[in-house]
Amino acid sequence: MHYFILTSLDVSTDGTVLCVYLKPERLGSDTSCVVRAGDHPGVREDCIVEYGRPYLADFYALVEALEHSPDTTWDSAKCSPELLRRMQEGALKSEYISPRYRKLVEAELARVNG
Secondary structure, three states: OOEEEOOOHHHOOOOEEEEEEEEEOOOOOOOOOEEOOOOOOOOOOOEEEEEEEEEEEEHHHHHHHHHHOOOOOOOOOOOOHHHHHHHHHHHHHOOOOOHHHHHHHHHHHHHHHO
């Protein structure tokens, strides 16, 4: 499972970041953002971003888990800025993301756009 972080600590008030994951594209899927095979080195089939079930992660706990837990791994292949931007913009188009999380993504895009 591939998780992507959509927000930074710059928009967090409590050290949390908003994460979403990809799942295989199926009939009736939310197609606000489709990630095609090859858009990211870890994506081998067309997937959609699951905006209806995001994960609000404690950034510092995530770093700790990555450093000390053998069950948690970090893919060294980075997400391109273009793909990250598409996923963030897709969040704003999706009817499944909650208003609270939509506001976090809006704040992140405003921060990045200056």
